[in-house]
Amino acid sequence: MTTRAEFLDRIRAQVRRAPGRFQAASARRPRHAAAEAEAIRRELAERWPETLEAFRREFEGVAGVFHRVASVDMVPAVVDGIVRERQARELVTWHPTALGADLAPALGARGLDVHSMPAAEPAGSAERERLRTIAARADLGLTGVDLAIAETGTLVLVSGVGRPRSTSLLPPCHVAVFDRTALVESLRQVGVLLEAWHGDGRAPAGGASINFITGPSRTADIELTLTRGVHGPKEVHAIFVEQPIRG
Amino acid sequence: MSDAELATPFRQRAGGAMKDAFLQEALTIATTKFIGLRREAFASFPEGEALRDQARAIKEATLQRLDQHLETLISNVERLGGHVHYAETSAEARSIIVDIAKRTGARLAVKSKSMATEEIHLNEALEAAGVTPVETDLGEYIIQLAHERPSHIIAPAIHKTKGQVAELFTRELKRPAEPDPEALTLIARGELREKFLQADLGISGANFAVAETGTVVLVTNEGNGRMVTSLPRVHVAVMGVEKVVPSFTDLMVFLAILAKSATGQKLSVYTSMVQGPRRAGELEGPDEFHLVLLDGGRIAQIDGPLREALSCLRCGACLNVCPVYRQIGGHAYGYTYPGPIGILLTAMLEGTPAVRDLAHASSLCGACADACPVRIDIPRMLIELRREVDDRKIAPWPERVAFKLLAGLLRRPWLYRLAARAGRIAQKPFTRGGRIGRLPLVFGEWTRTRDLPPVAPRTFQERWATDRDLRA
Numbered sequence: 001m002t003t004r005a006e007f008l009d010r011i012r013a014q015v016r017r018a019p020g021r022f023q024a025a026s027a028r029r030p031r032h033a034a035a036e037a038e039a040i041r042r043e044l045a046e047r048w049p050e051t052l053e054a055f056r057r058e059f060e061g062v063a064g065v066f067h068r069v070a071s072v073d074m075v076p077a078v079v080d081g082i083v084r085e086r087q088a089r090e091l092v093t094w095h096p097t098a099l100g101a102d103l104a105p106a107l108g109a110r111g112l113d114v115h116s117m118p119a120a121e122p123a124g125s126a127e128r129e130r131l132r133t134i135a136a137r138a139d140l141g142l143t144g145v146d147l148a149i150a151e152t153g154t155l156v157l158v159s160g161v162g163r164p165r166s167t168s169l170l171p172p173c174h175v176a177v178f179d180r181t182a183l184v185e186s187l188r189q190v191g192v193l194l195e196a197w198h199g200d201g202r203a204p205a206g207g208a209s210i211n212f213i214t215g216p217s218r219t220a221d222i223e224l225t226l227t228r229g230v231h232g233p234k235e236v237h238a239i240f241v242e243q244p245i246r247g
Numbered sequence: 248m249s250d251a252e253l254a255t256p257f258r259q260r261a262g263g264a265m266k267d268a269f270l271q272e273a274l275t276i277a278t279t280k281f282i283g284l285r286r287e288a289f290a291s292f293p294e295g296e297a298l299r300d301q302a303r304a305i306k307e308a309t310l311q312r313l314d315q316h317l318e319t320l321i322s323n324v325e326r327l328g329g330h331v332h333y334a335e336t337s338a339e340a341r342s343i344i345v346d347i348a349k350r351t352g353a354r355l356a357v358k359s360k361s362m363a364t365e366e367i368h369l370n371e372a373l374e375a376a377g378v379t380p381v382e383t384d385l386g387e388y389i390i391q392l393a394h395e396r397p398s399h400i401i402a403p404a405i406h407k408t409k410g411q412v413a414e415l416f417t418r419e420l421k422r423p424a425e426p427d428p429e430a431l432t433l434i435a436r437g438e439l440r441e442k443f444l445q446a447d448l449g450i451s452g453a454n455f456a457v458a459e460t461g462t463v464v465l466v467t468n469e470g471n472g473r474m475v476t477s478l479p480r481v482h483v484a485v486m487g488v489e490k491v492v493p494s495f496t497d498l499m500v501f502l503a504i505l506a507k508s509a510t511g512q513k514l515s516v517y518t519s520m521v522q523g524p525r526r527a528g529e530l531e532g533p534d535e536f537h538l539v540l541l542d543g544g545r546i547a548q549i550d551g552p553l554r555e556a557l558s559c560l561r562c563g564a565c566l567n568v569c570p571v572y573r574q575i576g577g578h579a580y581g582y583t584y585p586g587p588i589g590i591l592l593t594a595m596l597e598g599t600p601a602v603r604d605l606a607h608a609s610s611l612c613g614a615c616a617d618a619c620p621v622r623i624d625i626p627r628m629l630i631e632l633r634r635e636v637d638d639r640k641i642a643p644w645p646e647r648v649a650f651k652l653l654a655g656l657l658r659r660p661w662l663y664r665l666a667a668r669a670g671r672i673a674q675k676p677f678t679r680g681g682r683i684g685r686l687p688l689v690f691g692e693w694t695r696t697r698d699l700p701p702v703a704p705r706t707f708q709e710r711w712a713t714d715r716d717l718r719a
Contacts, residue, residue: 001339002333002334002335002339003333004321004331004333006333007333007335007540007542008314008317008318010542010546011313011314011317011488011546011549012314014546014547014549014550015310015311015312015313015314015549015550017550018310018311018549018550018554020307020310020311021307021554021555022307024303024304024305024307024308024311025304025308026304026305026308026309026492026493026494026496026497027301027305027493027494027496027497027499027500028496029494029496030496058513062512062513062516117530118530120528121527121528121529121530122530128530131530132444132478132530132531136440136444151513152513152514153513154514159529159531159532160526160528160529161528161529162528164529164530164531165473165477165530165531165532166477166478166530166531169470169473169474169477187499187502187503187514188499190499191495191496191498191499192496194495194499195494195495195496198459198460198495206526206527206528207526207529207532208327208521208522208523208524208525208526208529208532209476209477209519209520209521209522209532210462210519210520210522211473211517211518211519211520212514212517212518212519212520213516213517214512214513214514214515214516214517214518215516216516217468217469217470217516217517218468218469218516219385219386219432219468219469220402220510221384221385221386221389221402221403221404222385222389222404222407222409222412222428222431222432223273223408223409223428224276224277224280224402224405225409225428225429227428227429227432229432229436230385230432230435230436230469230470231383231436231439231440231443231469231470231471231473231474232469232470232473232516232517233470
């Protein structure tokens, strides 16, 4: 068994011996990531309509379906429409605290079978298993969005309490709800935000997984024929809410 | 590839591939499509060229302090509750993973696409230990059912027709399957969904690992990477030591060019960043997270002639543009990593003698270096490998003798002139239509696959000596 010390010693010896190929530096990290992240947010607050338009274009370019509503109480009607179109009725959703709004009553009133994910750690593995079975069975998963990247049409979701990874993964249809506060322009800006979350800034959630989602699951492994929904969702919808969701 | 297959000389393997009409067509269609997609992606991305330069600089800078970045990565993974293991060889990596499987009582392992686990031949070891490994990338799943190896880094089953896949599914899954990609994909989804939900162990590679935050990054289009890292109770990630990048800021530079180079997408569908096991309050995520750091010949190249190949992102762009790969496909190379970069990686992992023939499976046209997102000078290292093959006298003896004689001629002008005159006479019986198409004896090896231009009626040297207009 190679130990950590032996392994690193061999690398160290090689590194010491090797002349660098050329003078090189890694990317310059933001010195005060939280402050820079805040500056980006402020700038974007001014020009969010252009950013949203760019996001919509890219998101549709990767086969996402874009919706726009005035306020969060109009979201259930859109979700209802998507569910009915699929002739389905069962959906799982992030917990209201993670979503920023409690949509379960309105969705339930429309005759949908809604399972809200818990805001506390499930007691025991049996309960964990039960919730996973529900997510695997559901026709639709409803989540929030932590970042929406205009450059690539990407939704960024951070896992955590009340926001399980499976909601955006196991159901064949994923619906994500977001507002202007999630919009960013570029991957470069995302880099600053990620640095801030891990440094002196505040992360949107405390889970161990950050997922970038750029359209529906796809493969071209059989004769290069593009096929959607191989493992993850076949459909991804993004609902933009004009009035910021958390007021 | 099995040892028996490797016993077949490279030329024969390549020759076989070139007679396979379907393979030829599939290769042309796939590689041409990938080239076009890549070109379009960069054409509409003006900052791409500068980012490629930056990506290369980051890789070089990281290598210059690789020990420190790995120490940072290790301490952060451990801080997050993960375990780090160290494997000098493939055998050691296999035994680490088999031990984890045994200790946790795993029976079923789901795997997301990983060249590193292909490289260490993990599946055979798991099977021997009573653990069933299931490849979950559709292409990898197909070739696992067919008991084959990948033929392309990012499109492992491009050598198979939909008809062949349908037959394979019908036979192996015992259910009728139509030769329709959509229907076949749906069948695979159903089969693999059950495996994801049942599996005890998830095994993945790593496209990158971010040292500053202890994050393992997986890039997939299908979503299997997310399944493998979220659903089973144990997750093992296997990565070559060179995959570490310092920070998230660096990571973004690579993400901006990786998918564009591979498939022409701006980003792949899923980029999953995993930071240790499940945290308090989380519904999903593994109880245990293990990171296996793999040497396998990489460390010796930090100060070795193949150092630059440690920057490879495994995007497959150099395969698509390579005139040799486009003719022979991935299997003919005989090892885990095909194509121009594959020759270098094979030399790195298996030693120079393994590439005695492969080192010549390149026209040195330079298309690979142009396509490489981090601008690895592949042709330069191929030439160095050829020289090493020669220095270590592992080339066939007729080749060594022929080139030694040629070197002697080139160093002695008088002998060279004499040889030209002798050649003009000797070549007469072999010259047809201004070309020498076939030579006798060992020289026949040269003309077997190419023509030789005959010595000119008057060589340049002879003209230079007499023709005044040439000098004016």
